[in-house]
Amino acid sequence: MELIKSTKFDKKFIVGALAIMLAALFWSLDGTFIRPKFYELPAGLVVFLEHFFGFIILSPFLFLAWQKIKKLSFKSWLAIGWVCLFGGALGTLMITKAFFAAMDGQVTFATVVILQKLQPFFALLLARFILGEKLNRKFYFWAFLAIISAYFLAFGKSGLNPIEINLFHSAAFFAFLAAFAFGSSTVFGKRIVNHLDFKSTAALRFGITSLIMLVFIFLTGDFYKISQVSGLQWSLLAVVVFTSGALSMFIYYFGLKRITASAATICELFWPLSAVILDYFINKNSLNTIQIFASLILLFCFFKVMNQGKNKNIIFKAKVIAGLGRGKELGFPTANLDKKDLDIGHGVYLVEATIDGNKKRGLLHFGYKETFNEESSLEIFIDDFSGDLYQKEVGVEIIRKIREVKKFKTPEELKEQIKKDLRAL
DSSP, X not given: OEEEEOOSOOHHHHHHHHHHHHHHHHHHHIIIIIGGGGTTSOHHHHHHHHHHHHHHHHTHHHHHTHHHHHTOOHHHHHHXXXXXXXXXXXXXXXXXXXXXXXXXXXXXXXXXXXXXXXXXXXXXXXXXXXXXXXXXXXXXXXXXXXXXXXXHHHHTTTOOOGGGOOTTSHHHHHXXXXXXXXXXXXXXXXXXXXXXXXXXXXXXXXXXXXXXXXXXXXXXXXXXXXXXXXXXXXXXXXXXXXXXXXXXXXXXXXXXXXXXXXXXXXHTTHHHHHHHHHHHHHHOOOOOHXXXXXXXXXXXXXXXXXXXXXXXXXXXXXXXXXXXXXXXXXXXOXXXXXXXXXXXXXXXXXXXXXXXXXXXXXXXXXXXXXXXOOOEEEEEEETTOOSXXXXXXXXXXXXXXXXXOXXXXXXXXXHHXXXXXXXXX
16 A cells, blocks of 8 residues: 655644644653652552543443444454553553653663653654555654654753663663554554544553553552552542543544554654643743754644645555445445455545546545444445446545545435535546
8 A cells, every 4th residue: 555645734634733742741741740759659550540540531432432343353453452552551561660760760761761762763664564654755854853853852951971871771671662662552543543433442442451450460469559549649640530641542542543643653742842841831940052942843843744744645456346236226336345454544535546547536435334234345436437347456546535434324315425425526
Protein backbone atom coordinates (compact mmCIF):
# COMPACT_ATOMS: atom_id res chain seq x y z
CA MET A 1 0.00 0.00 0.00
CA GLU A 2 1.36 3.42 -0.89
CA LEU A 3 0.51 6.57 0.99
CA ILE A 4 0.69 9.92 -0.77
CA LYS A 5 0.80 13.21 1.07
CA SER A 6 -1.63 16.06 0.67
CA THR A 7 -0.29 19.61 0.88
CA LYS A 8 -3.45 21.43 1.98
CA PHE A 9 -4.46 22.14 5.54
CA ASP A 10 -7.34 20.01 6.74
CA LYS A 11 -9.57 21.22 9.57
CA LYS A 12 -10.16 17.66 10.81
CA PHE A 13 -6.42 16.99 10.82
CA ILE A 14 -5.67 20.19 12.75
CA VAL A 15 -8.33 19.35 15.36
CA GLY A 16 -6.76 15.91 15.76
CA ALA A 17 -3.25 17.35 16.14
CA LEU A 18 -4.42 19.86 18.75
CA ALA A 19 -6.16 17.05 20.66
CA ILE A 20 -2.88 15.08 20.79
CA MET A 21 -1.10 18.19 22.09
CA LEU A 22 -3.77 18.73 24.76
CA ALA A 23 -3.32 15.13 25.93
CA ALA A 24 0.45 15.77 26.08
CA LEU A 25 -0.22 18.80 28.28
CA PHE A 26 -1.99 16.56 30.79
CA TRP A 27 0.92 14.09 30.68
CA SER A 28 3.36 16.88 31.52
CA LEU A 29 1.22 17.81 34.53
CA ASP A 30 1.40 14.20 35.66
CA GLY A 31 5.14 13.71 35.25
CA THR A 32 6.09 17.08 36.71
CA PHE A 33 3.71 17.55 39.62
CA ILE A 34 1.66 14.38 40.36
CA ARG A 35 3.58 11.14 39.78
CA PRO A 36 6.47 12.05 42.11
CA LYS A 37 3.94 12.00 44.98
CA PHE A 38 3.60 8.22 44.52
CA TYR A 39 7.33 7.58 44.80
CA GLU A 40 7.16 5.45 47.98
CA LEU A 41 4.54 3.08 46.48
CA PRO A 42 5.28 0.08 44.21
CA ALA A 43 5.20 1.20 40.57
CA GLY A 44 2.95 -1.72 39.57
CA LEU A 45 0.36 -0.79 42.18
CA VAL A 46 0.28 2.82 40.96
CA VAL A 47 -0.20 1.72 37.35
CA PHE A 48 -2.97 -0.70 38.32
CA LEU A 49 -4.90 1.86 40.37
CA GLU A 50 -4.80 4.60 37.73
CA HIS A 51 -5.99 2.20 35.02
CA PHE A 52 -8.65 0.56 37.19
CA PHE A 53 -10.28 3.85 38.18
CA GLY A 54 -9.95 5.09 34.61
CA PHE A 55 -11.76 1.99 33.36
CA ILE A 56 -14.63 2.59 35.79
CA ILE A 57 -15.16 6.01 34.19
CA LEU A 58 -14.84 4.75 30.59
CA SER A 59 -16.61 1.37 30.88
CA PRO A 60 -20.08 2.61 29.72
CA PHE A 61 -18.64 3.15 26.24
CA LEU A 62 -18.00 -0.59 25.92
CA PHE A 63 -21.69 -1.39 26.33
CA LEU A 64 -22.67 1.22 23.74
CA ALA A 65 -20.32 -0.25 21.12
CA TRP A 66 -20.45 -3.92 22.09
CA GLN A 67 -21.87 -5.10 18.75
CA LYS A 68 -18.99 -3.51 16.83
CA ILE A 69 -16.42 -4.73 19.33
CA LYS A 70 -17.59 -8.33 18.80
CA LYS A 71 -17.03 -7.92 15.04
CA LEU A 72 -13.43 -6.73 15.29
CA SER A 73 -10.97 -8.75 13.23
CA PHE A 74 -8.23 -10.93 14.69
CA LYS A 75 -5.73 -8.36 13.44
CA SER A 76 -7.51 -5.61 15.38
CA TRP A 77 -7.57 -7.70 18.56
CA LEU A 78 -3.84 -8.29 18.22
CA ALA A 79 -3.38 -4.52 18.01
CA ILE A 80 -5.55 -4.03 21.11
CA GLY A 81 -3.53 -6.64 22.99
CA TRP A 82 -0.28 -4.94 21.98
CA VAL A 83 -1.49 -1.49 23.07
CA CYS A 84 -2.71 -2.78 26.44
CA LEU A 85 0.39 -4.86 27.17
CA PHE A 86 3.02 -2.43 25.90
CA GLY A 87 1.43 1.03 25.97
CA GLY A 88 -0.81 0.50 28.99
CA ALA A 89 1.01 -1.96 31.26
CA LEU A 90 4.67 -2.32 30.30
CA GLY A 91 5.27 1.23 29.07
CA THR A 92 3.67 2.94 32.07
CA LEU A 93 5.35 0.52 34.47
CA MET A 94 8.79 0.99 32.90
CA ILE A 95 8.71 4.80 32.78
CA THR A 96 7.41 4.91 36.36
CA LYS A 97 10.22 2.61 37.54
CA ALA A 98 12.78 4.64 35.56
CA PHE A 99 11.75 7.93 37.16
CA PHE A 100 11.56 6.33 40.61
CA ALA A 101 15.15 5.12 40.14
CA ALA A 102 16.21 8.63 39.16
CA MET A 103 14.42 10.16 42.15
CA ASP A 104 16.25 7.73 44.41
CA GLY A 105 19.53 9.13 43.13
CA GLN A 106 20.56 5.88 41.48
CA VAL A 107 20.91 7.60 38.12
CA THR A 108 20.44 11.09 36.69
CA PHE A 109 17.22 12.22 35.06
CA ALA A 110 19.28 12.85 31.90
CA THR A 111 19.67 9.11 31.36
CA VAL A 112 15.93 8.55 31.63
CA VAL A 113 14.87 11.51 29.49
CA ILE A 114 17.41 10.93 26.71
CA LEU A 115 16.40 7.30 26.21
CA GLN A 116 12.68 7.91 26.65
CA LYS A 117 12.86 10.51 23.87
CA LEU A 118 13.72 7.69 21.44
CA GLN A 119 9.96 7.11 21.34
CA PRO A 120 9.31 9.18 18.15
CA PHE A 121 12.01 7.25 16.27
CA PHE A 122 10.36 3.93 17.10
CA ALA A 123 6.93 5.29 16.16
CA LEU A 124 8.09 6.72 12.82
CA LEU A 125 9.81 3.48 11.81
CA LEU A 126 6.88 1.27 12.82
CA ALA A 127 4.33 3.58 11.18
CA ARG A 128 6.25 3.22 7.93
CA PHE A 129 6.61 -0.57 8.02
CA ILE A 130 3.40 -1.62 9.78
CA LEU A 131 0.86 0.97 8.64
CA GLY A 132 2.58 1.81 5.35
CA GLU A 133 2.75 5.54 6.13
CA LYS A 134 5.12 6.88 3.52
CA LEU A 135 5.23 10.65 3.89
CA ASN A 136 7.37 13.07 1.94
CA ARG A 137 10.90 14.09 2.92
CA LYS A 138 9.80 17.48 4.18
CA PHE A 139 7.73 15.87 6.91
CA TYR A 140 10.66 13.77 8.13
CA PHE A 141 12.93 16.84 8.11
CA TRP A 142 10.53 18.77 10.35
CA ALA A 143 9.96 15.70 12.51
CA PHE A 144 13.72 15.29 13.08
CA LEU A 145 14.09 19.00 13.84
CA ALA A 146 11.22 18.76 16.35
CA ILE A 147 12.93 15.88 18.15
CA ILE A 148 16.24 17.74 18.33
CA SER A 149 14.45 20.87 19.61
CA ALA A 150 12.78 18.78 22.33
CA TYR A 151 16.22 17.65 23.53
CA PHE A 152 17.55 21.21 23.71
CA LEU A 153 14.38 22.26 25.48
CA ALA A 154 14.80 19.56 28.12
CA PHE A 155 18.50 20.19 28.73
CA GLY A 156 18.87 23.82 27.67
CA LYS A 157 19.25 25.05 31.23
CA SER A 158 21.26 22.34 32.94
CA GLY A 159 23.26 21.35 29.90
CA LEU A 160 23.75 17.78 28.77
CA ASN A 161 26.93 16.12 29.96
CA PRO A 162 27.41 12.78 28.17
CA ILE A 163 29.30 11.51 31.23
CA GLU A 164 26.05 11.70 33.22
CA ILE A 165 24.31 9.21 30.94
CA ASN A 166 24.60 5.74 32.44
CA LEU A 167 23.46 3.33 29.72
CA PHE A 168 24.22 0.28 31.88
CA HIS A 169 21.92 1.12 34.77
CA SER A 170 18.52 -0.55 35.13
CA ALA A 171 16.82 2.86 34.80
CA ALA A 172 18.29 3.18 31.29
CA PHE A 173 16.85 -0.21 30.38
CA PHE A 174 13.45 0.81 31.79
CA ALA A 175 13.48 4.09 29.84
CA PHE A 176 14.48 2.34 26.61
CA LEU A 177 11.65 -0.19 26.99
CA ALA A 178 9.20 2.62 27.76
CA ALA A 179 10.22 4.45 24.58
CA PHE A 180 9.65 1.35 22.46
CA ALA A 181 6.40 0.50 24.26
CA PHE A 182 4.88 3.96 23.86
CA GLY A 183 6.14 4.41 20.29
CA SER A 184 4.73 1.10 19.13
CA SER A 185 1.51 1.78 21.05
CA THR A 186 0.95 4.92 18.98
CA VAL A 187 1.17 2.86 15.78
CA PHE A 188 -1.05 -0.01 16.89
CA GLY A 189 -3.44 2.45 18.50
CA LYS A 190 -3.88 4.06 15.09
CA ARG A 191 -4.77 0.66 13.64
CA ILE A 192 -7.47 0.22 16.31
CA VAL A 193 -9.13 3.64 15.93
CA ASN A 194 -9.28 3.07 12.18
CA HIS A 195 -11.89 0.37 12.86
CA LEU A 196 -13.37 1.33 16.22
CA ASP A 197 -14.55 4.58 17.78
CA PHE A 198 -12.06 6.40 20.01
CA LYS A 199 -14.25 6.15 23.14
CA SER A 200 -14.38 2.34 23.05
CA THR A 201 -10.68 2.18 22.21
CA ALA A 202 -9.80 4.12 25.35
CA ALA A 203 -12.15 1.96 27.45
CA LEU A 204 -10.68 -1.30 26.12
CA ARG A 205 -7.16 -0.08 26.78
CA PHE A 206 -7.89 0.78 30.42
CA GLY A 207 -9.96 -2.34 31.05
CA ILE A 208 -7.53 -4.91 29.66
CA THR A 209 -4.52 -3.10 31.12
CA SER A 210 -6.19 -3.20 34.55
CA LEU A 211 -6.51 -6.98 34.29
CA ILE A 212 -2.87 -7.36 33.20
CA MET A 213 -1.62 -5.21 36.07
CA LEU A 214 -3.91 -6.94 38.59
CA VAL A 215 -2.26 -10.27 37.75
CA PHE A 216 1.16 -8.59 37.94
CA ILE A 217 0.70 -7.06 41.40
CA PHE A 218 -0.74 -10.33 42.75
CA LEU A 219 2.33 -12.21 41.51
CA THR A 220 4.71 -9.63 42.97
CA GLY A 221 2.78 -9.31 46.24
CA ASP A 222 2.28 -5.58 45.73
CA PHE A 223 -1.52 -5.86 45.82
CA TYR A 224 -1.43 -6.19 49.59
CA LYS A 225 0.43 -2.87 49.89
CA ILE A 226 -2.71 -1.01 48.87
CA SER A 227 -3.17 -0.16 52.56
CA GLN A 228 -0.06 2.04 52.27
CA VAL A 229 -1.85 4.46 49.94
CA SER A 230 -2.36 7.70 51.86
CA GLY A 231 -5.40 9.95 51.80
CA LEU A 232 -3.50 12.49 49.71
CA GLN A 233 -2.50 9.81 47.20
CA TRP A 234 -6.11 8.62 46.86
CA SER A 235 -7.08 12.20 46.09
CA LEU A 236 -4.28 12.50 43.57
CA LEU A 237 -5.41 9.27 41.88
CA ALA A 238 -8.77 10.95 41.29
CA VAL A 239 -6.92 13.91 39.77
CA VAL A 240 -4.94 11.53 37.52
CA VAL A 241 -8.14 9.89 36.23
CA PHE A 242 -9.58 13.23 35.15
CA THR A 243 -6.32 14.63 33.75
CA SER A 244 -3.39 12.48 32.63
CA GLY A 245 -5.24 9.17 32.88
CA ALA A 246 -8.64 8.36 31.41
CA LEU A 247 -9.40 11.88 30.19
CA SER A 248 -6.08 12.35 28.41
CA MET A 249 -6.32 8.97 26.63
CA PHE A 250 -9.92 9.73 25.69
CA ILE A 251 -8.71 12.98 24.08
CA TYR A 252 -5.62 11.28 22.64
CA TYR A 253 -7.58 8.61 20.74
CA PHE A 254 -10.01 11.27 19.55
CA GLY A 255 -7.01 12.99 17.96
CA LEU A 256 -5.30 9.81 16.73
CA LYS A 257 -8.42 8.86 14.77
CA ARG A 258 -8.01 12.07 12.75
CA ILE A 259 -4.27 12.17 12.00
CA THR A 260 -1.48 9.81 10.96
CA ALA A 261 0.53 7.92 13.57
CA SER A 262 3.68 9.65 12.29
CA ALA A 263 2.22 13.10 12.90
CA ALA A 264 0.80 12.03 16.27
CA THR A 265 4.19 11.00 17.66
CA ILE A 266 5.61 14.44 16.82
CA CYS A 267 2.61 16.24 18.34
CA GLU A 268 3.29 14.25 21.50
CA LEU A 269 6.48 16.31 21.85
CA PHE A 270 4.24 19.03 23.19
CA TRP A 271 4.81 17.15 26.44
CA PRO A 272 8.32 18.57 27.17
CA LEU A 273 7.33 21.99 25.84
CA SER A 274 4.28 22.23 28.11
CA ALA A 275 6.30 20.89 31.06
CA VAL A 276 8.82 23.72 30.70
CA ILE A 277 6.04 26.30 30.33
CA LEU A 278 4.21 24.97 33.40
CA ASP A 279 7.47 25.01 35.35
CA TYR A 280 7.83 28.68 34.42
CA PHE A 281 4.35 29.74 35.51
CA ILE A 282 4.05 27.54 38.61
CA ASN A 283 7.61 27.37 39.93
CA LYS A 284 8.79 30.69 38.43
CA ASN A 285 11.73 28.96 36.75
CA SER A 286 12.54 31.17 33.77
CA LEU A 287 13.67 29.84 30.40
CA ASN A 288 17.12 30.68 29.13
CA THR A 289 17.96 31.72 25.58
CA ILE A 290 18.52 28.15 24.37
CA GLN A 291 15.16 26.98 25.73
CA ILE A 292 13.28 29.95 24.29
CA PHE A 293 14.86 29.38 20.88
CA ALA A 294 14.14 25.62 21.07
CA SER A 295 10.53 26.32 22.05
CA LEU A 296 9.99 28.61 19.06
CA ILE A 297 11.50 26.05 16.68
CA LEU A 298 9.36 23.28 18.18
CA LEU A 299 6.19 25.36 17.78
CA PHE A 300 7.08 26.05 14.15
CA CYS A 301 7.71 22.32 13.63
CA PHE A 302 4.21 21.57 14.95
CA PHE A 303 2.84 23.99 12.36
CA LYS A 304 4.79 22.30 9.56
CA VAL A 305 3.81 18.80 10.71
CA MET A 306 0.14 19.79 10.51
CA ASN A 307 0.80 20.68 6.88
CA GLN A 308 3.14 17.86 5.85
CA GLY A 309 2.04 14.95 8.07
CA LYS A 310 -1.23 14.19 6.30
CA ASN A 311 -1.78 11.52 3.64
CA LYS A 312 -5.06 11.41 1.80
CA ASN A 313 -4.40 9.44 -1.35
CA ILE A 314 -4.07 5.72 -0.69
CA ILE A 315 -3.34 3.26 -3.49
CA PHE A 316 -3.95 -0.49 -3.30
CA LYS A 317 -4.93 -3.42 -5.49
CA ALA A 318 -7.62 -6.00 -4.76
CA LYS A 319 -9.40 -8.84 -6.54
CA VAL A 320 -13.16 -8.81 -7.12
CA ILE A 321 -14.93 -11.65 -5.31
CA ALA A 322 -18.50 -12.91 -5.25
CA GLY A 323 -21.03 -10.99 -3.15
CA LEU A 324 -24.70 -11.27 -2.22
CA GLY A 325 -25.93 -8.86 -4.88
CA ARG A 326 -27.46 -6.40 -2.43
CA GLY A 327 -26.05 -3.42 -4.30
CA LYS A 328 -27.68 -4.57 -7.54
CA GLU A 329 -31.01 -4.97 -5.73
CA LEU A 330 -30.76 -1.32 -4.64
CA GLY A 331 -30.04 -0.19 -8.20
CA PHE A 332 -26.35 0.52 -7.54
CA PRO A 333 -24.34 -2.60 -8.43
CA THR A 334 -21.12 -2.88 -6.42
CA ALA A 335 -18.09 -5.15 -6.63
CA ASN A 336 -16.87 -6.84 -3.45
CA LEU A 337 -13.10 -6.72 -2.93
CA ASP A 338 -11.01 -9.33 -1.16
CA LYS A 339 -8.85 -6.88 0.80
CA LYS A 340 -10.29 -6.41 4.31
CA ASP A 341 -7.19 -5.36 6.30
CA LEU A 342 -6.81 -1.76 5.14
CA ASP A 343 -5.30 0.53 7.77
CA ILE A 344 -7.76 3.34 7.07
CA GLY A 345 -10.86 4.47 8.91
CA HIS A 346 -14.28 3.04 8.11
CA GLY A 347 -16.26 5.25 5.76
CA VAL A 348 -17.38 6.01 2.22
CA TYR A 349 -14.63 7.33 -0.06
CA LEU A 350 -14.40 8.98 -3.46
CA VAL A 351 -11.94 6.87 -5.49
CA GLU A 352 -10.40 6.41 -8.89
CA ALA A 353 -10.50 2.79 -10.05
CA THR A 354 -8.18 1.30 -12.66
CA ILE A 355 -9.54 -1.72 -14.59
CA ASP A 356 -7.58 -3.20 -17.51
CA GLY A 357 -5.65 0.08 -17.78
CA ASN A 358 -8.79 2.27 -17.86
CA LYS A 359 -9.49 4.76 -15.07
CA LYS A 360 -12.96 5.59 -13.79
CA ARG A 361 -14.38 7.44 -10.80
CA GLY A 362 -16.23 5.50 -8.12
CA LEU A 363 -17.27 5.18 -4.50
CA LEU A 364 -15.66 2.82 -2.00
CA HIS A 365 -17.46 1.58 1.09
CA PHE A 366 -15.25 0.22 3.87
CA GLY A 367 -16.70 -0.91 7.19
CA TYR A 368 -19.84 -2.44 8.55
CA LYS A 369 -22.75 -2.89 6.16
CA GLU A 370 -25.27 -0.10 6.49
CA THR A 371 -28.50 -2.11 6.61
CA PHE A 372 -29.72 -4.85 8.92
CA ASN A 373 -26.42 -6.38 10.08
CA GLU A 374 -22.95 -5.59 11.39
CA GLU A 375 -20.92 -7.56 8.84
CA SER A 376 -17.80 -5.77 7.62
CA SER A 377 -17.30 -5.25 3.90
CA LEU A 378 -15.12 -3.60 1.28
CA GLU A 379 -17.03 -2.87 -1.91
CA ILE A 380 -16.77 -0.43 -4.77
CA PHE A 381 -19.28 1.22 -7.08
CA ILE A 382 -17.75 2.26 -10.40
CA ASP A 383 -19.47 5.02 -12.32
CA ASP A 384 -20.45 4.38 -15.94
CA PHE A 385 -19.12 0.81 -16.08
CA SER A 386 -20.63 -2.21 -17.77
CA GLY A 387 -19.19 -5.69 -17.87
CA ASP A 388 -18.15 -8.52 -15.60
CA LEU A 389 -15.58 -7.71 -12.91
CA TYR A 390 -15.56 -11.08 -11.17
CA GLN A 391 -11.98 -12.27 -10.42
CA LYS A 392 -10.51 -9.14 -12.04
CA GLU A 393 -7.84 -7.12 -10.24
CA VAL A 394 -8.86 -3.53 -9.55
CA GLY A 395 -6.44 -0.73 -8.71
CA VAL A 396 -7.97 1.76 -6.27
CA GLU A 397 -6.74 5.25 -5.44
CA ILE A 398 -8.62 6.92 -2.60
CA ILE A 399 -9.09 10.62 -3.30
CA ARG A 400 -11.00 11.76 -0.23
CA LYS A 401 -13.43 10.63 2.42
CA ILE A 402 -17.06 11.60 1.81
CA ARG A 403 -18.71 10.49 5.04
CA GLU A 404 -18.70 8.05 7.93
CA VAL A 405 -20.50 4.70 7.79
CA LYS A 406 -24.09 5.11 8.96
CA LYS A 407 -26.84 2.72 9.97
CA PHE A 408 -30.03 2.91 7.89
CA LYS A 409 -33.33 1.40 8.97
CA THR A 410 -34.60 0.71 5.45
CA PRO A 411 -33.14 0.15 1.96
CA GLU A 412 -34.99 3.29 0.81
CA GLU A 413 -33.06 5.47 3.25
CA LEU A 414 -29.80 3.95 2.04
CA LYS A 415 -30.74 4.55 -1.62
CA GLU A 416 -31.37 8.24 -0.90
CA GLN A 417 -27.99 8.51 0.82
CA ILE A 418 -26.23 6.81 -2.10
CA LYS A 419 -27.77 9.33 -4.48
CA LYS A 420 -26.30 12.12 -2.36
CA ASP A 421 -22.90 10.36 -2.29
CA LEU A 422 -22.90 10.08 -6.10
CA ARG A 423 -22.88 13.87 -6.39
CA ALA A 424 -19.20 13.71 -5.46
CA LEU A 425 -18.33 11.88 -8.71
